[in-house]
Amino acid sequence: MTEQMPAASPPPFEANGTPAGPPPISGPVSRVLARRLWTAAFWASLAFFVCLWIQDGSLGKMVTKTEGPLAYPGKLAGLLSADLMLVQLVLMARIPWIERSFGRDRLVRIHRLSGFTSLNLMLAHIVLLMFDYAVRDGRSLIGSLWWMVAEWRGMVLATLGTLLLLIVGITSSRAARKRLQYHSWHLLHLYTFLGIGLVVPHMVWAGSEFKPLWTQLLVIGLYAMALGALLNFRVIVPVLRSLRHRVVVDRVVEETPGNVSVYLRGRGLDRLKAQAGQFFVWRFRDGRGWTRGNPYALSGAPDGDMLRITVKEVGANSRRLRELRPGTAVLFEGPYGRFTQESRQRRKLTAMASGIGITPVRALLEGLDYGPGEAVLLYRAASERDFVFRRELDALAQRRGVRVVYLPGHRIRDRSSWQPEHALEDDHIALKRLVPDIGEHDVYICGPDAWGRSAADAARRAGAAARHIHLERFAF
Template sequence: MTQHAIPSPVSGSGGPAAPAQKRRDWSPALIRWGCVAAFWLSLAFFVYLWVDDGSLDLMMAKTEGPLAYPGKLAGLVSADLMLAQVVLMARIPAIERTFGRDWLVRVHRIIGFTSLNLMLAHIVLLAFDYVVRDHISVLYSLWWMATQWRGMVMAVLGTVMFIVVGVTSTRIARRQLRYHAWHLLHLYTLLGFGLILPHEIWTGSEFKMPGRQAILLVLYLLAAGSLLLFRVALPVQRSLRHRVVVDRVVEEAPGNVSVYLRGSGLARLRAQAGQFFIWRFRDGPGWTRGNPYALSAAPNGDALRITAKEVGPNSHRLRGLRPGTRVLFEGPYGGFTEAVRHGRKVTMMASGIGITPVRALLEDLSYEPGEAVLLYRASTDDDFVFSQELDELAAQRGVRVVYLPGHRASGRSSWQSEHATEDDHTALRRLIPDIGEHDVFICGPDAWGRSAREAARRAGVPGMCVHLERFAF
């Protein structure tokens, strides 16, 4: 295997100097609290509309057909959560850096399924309200609502789209879908979002006042505008500005290739080690499919490097990329960076190709010899990617690298290999006796990452010092 110099070579035995004590950066806290406040204020606004319309009083009075009132509330809360979903889909850089990808993915799932369930509850409760009041069948009630209420045909189509997105977002369905197919289906959320809006304005008694209609439209436009700005306009502008092309492709280990990229003014992106981009290589049919790959080396001027394991058609085609191939990109994304550290000592835990952002972090983080440990698990010795580069980091920067070969444990969830005999947290304490004083960065497959996170917490690492980046969507 031919070895090439990495884009940002390790220099000096001490690595980056330990930073002097800096004035505390309050911007992440302000962004965090601002986002939380905006979410709850928007939710309070929709609930206020429901109360102000008299629904609470009528429901408490137990008037005829009381199911309509909780049904209306379910629809209003669902609409607010849809707004939050679209904002989360926008990948706003400040929010991505502040909360981190893993937390945002979990919140996205919770909000998405909650919104869908409330939307279905809205439909069912209103339909049964007519059943109770008018003594008609459920099917006739649904048919009457769909044909008599303004905007309902579009709303039905939008609801179907949300159901499709919800079904394909279940864990079972996601295992059967490739990333780009799942990503394309998710775009239907935005179309469904737009189809449901007229129904809210035309039939919702809470929005009869023009001022409230204007507020609702502004909220929808802000959410949709943020998605179009950060997921379409900004990536196009950056791709045209920086003119990224493939420099060369290198096999790092059997079935693992690195793509070296160069462009103009890439330093202005302010990408950090540990972050990822969504890449589109203009090498032929299918180039529009974006795929997320993390940086596998610290950004260095106008050079970047990504590394991927060949597990599907999109990652397989990386090997065939030719120098000069044009590249479109979105990003940088993710908060798996130096910014989340709380202390001096760090432990890195990586499995398989999860070594890519970890390798970049080990190069870029500030630490003294003996303050950084890497636990790297792979199925066989041949599967350890960047072993030569990691050994160089160990020699030059004092990183303690522990290679853990062995296949995954069968029949149990564990970050260790099938040969392990100790409990997960016990093994961590044996390998790193002072792990409770470390920040722990974890990257690998979903189940493996959860096991590693649980082991770190049980080994005494505070929850805020455990940072997880899962290679899953």
């Protein structure tokens, strides 16, 4: 372990001689209120679909009918699955108010949970109806499924949509994501839109719950609004911003072997209102494959004139960045993320980074408000030569009073830990030793998925409140 101690510099003073520190940190009251409103809207949408099921008489029939009772819970499973598909569209739209209210890490968890739950409910809907009609009409399961596809309106489209959503679900599993590059996974993920588009017409055409015209119009309207939000925030706004700001590559710099920084310039970048700690989805128009977008965090605090990203070369897309030429045009989406000053509630802060996870943390330490001795960085990398921005971090320690602790060494293999392989202490004990007053800190964590979970768990056990732990994972 090596450590860069902050320089002993006098505190800044106002003109009247009183000490000047960073401005007070305000509580996230507005974000909490917005999060509660969005959560209430989610439960209201579920309640609406359940009410449609009850109004259609399914609850009473399920209780009183002795023949074919599986159809009614099957219908409910289909309705709940349809509602979660609507939620998926809203989440994929990356609506700024939702992003700021929940934060990216929480939204990723909600997205995965709602996606897999929706798929499981859809499969339950199909299986329950197959068994119901097999028992009721004396068909085989395959015969029942064939009859449903052949006779029900919209079922051919729904079958194709279900297969597409099943492919998306399989490729979204953790095991599959480990074997896929980001752009391949993202391309397959786009089939979600087509799958939902093929499934929804069957629900409206064939569902007895949607016989009243007002229910059809309302449900179609909800899906249309979700699709409109997705087109607006994921296509129209990014295209207009890219045209307005005309971002281009300024230069490419190798930071350490295998890690390059791309400096970007454009018109009126201050109007983007990007914050240290945020990320963009970037598309570099350098030839074939430029349409593939990749999320890269800012590695320097935005100054209104220049943006910088720093990327570890791990795949074909990231290796291409080394060859970018000055003047290459750039399309972008964003800024995204709440790994920023907005999440901060405490005066003191601890930043924990692993590997290339230092990129948004480096920007945070440059952009956040704090005084000398109020910020700590714990930075783990495989070896001394793998510490990216070491000179910049040492300069921040001298200029701003950050206490930087370098932790060289590979990850511990036999257990999940945020510490390097030579560590002997338990995770939370080591963290408490390095930052004795961590309970008074906001804790910003960025790194690989398992490492980030270990660091967050150690911070909680060391005394940091869960609401003061802000986690940004480098995973998709």
